[in-house]
Amino acid sequence: GGLQPMLYKDGNDTIGLTFNGEIYNYQELRKELEEKGHEFQTKSDTEVLLHAYLEWQEDCVQHLNGIFAFGIWDERFGKLMLGRDHLGVKPLFFAQRGSAILFGSELKVLLSHPLVDAEVDKEGLSEIFCLGPTRTPGHAIFKDIHEVRAGHYMTFTSNGSTTTQYWKLESKKHVDDIDTTVETIRSILQDTVKRQLIADKPVVSMLSGGLDSSGLTGLA
Structure with missing residues (x-):
């Protein structure tokens, strides 16, 4: 929980977080962050996530155990970070329109924006009939609307965007009795x-x- 967007002031700059989900290990993270000097105003996992970003930047996702989709705007660096949980339990869609990045954990949020048209492209139509209700990872059916993939985070700056995979499900040979x-x-x-x-x-x-x-x- 916690009021959102949750804001943190660093001098004249603001770091803002909007978050959908639950951080299961937030109590352990809170204790670790307090030992590093962080101070908290609430008991929410939202604030723990915000301080995890302040401490570890994009590597904060490496410390999270839970289901989550979040966006963090860091005014210090003119950077937007979008992060999604390991297995993609929580959806996270985004669309780029000029210099604007629109994002949300539900498609209807993007489709309600005047810059976004609810237009299904050919690829999306084929996925509805051939794959539905599943779909190709990263594709959101509607034209020019995309999805942050499970186990990935993205960053957007004036220089462009980057996508980073921070976790991958791997199959290992079972050797235990x-x-x-x-x-x-x-x-x-x-x-x-x-x-x-x-x-x-x-x-x-x-x-x-x-x-x-x-x-x-x-x-x-």
């Missing part, structure tokens, strides 16, 4: 459930009686 595998999976599930229980409101489990919901409820 059955007991080690069970303990590894159990540890991952316990850690995942524990992080999801962090909330400022009561947490409810939807228990159907199946193995998946029963297992998660039991771990909670």
Whole structure:
């Protein structure tokens, strides 16, 4: 949470953040950043993300565990950064119109802007009929509207734009025995459930009686 856009003043310059999602490890990051001298005004993960950028710049994404789509305008360098989570759970669309960069986590936000026409191009039409509801990574169906790819971030300055992949899902040969595998999976599930229980409101489990919901409820 936290009020958005969240702003930070550095002298006469402003760094602003707009963010959709959740940073699961924000408490650990907050502690690490406080040890580095950062001071916080709220208890929100939004402010932690903003200070993570102030500390590590674009490398802040390397420190994040969560689902997120965000945009940061850094007036000090005349730079816009767009970042998306590792697996692309949160969408992030953008369109460049002249010197303007429009972005949002929903297509309707861009389509409501007067500079953007809701025009489906030939490639988009073919994806609707051949691939829908999936689509080619980075393509957003509508003409001249694009998507920040999962595990990537982009930067925009007066000199142009750059795209950087910060994470990639890799397949590795499984060499552990059955007991080690069970303990590894159990540890991952316990850690995942524990992080999801962090909330400022009561947490409810939807228990159907199946193995998946029963297992998660039991771990909670």
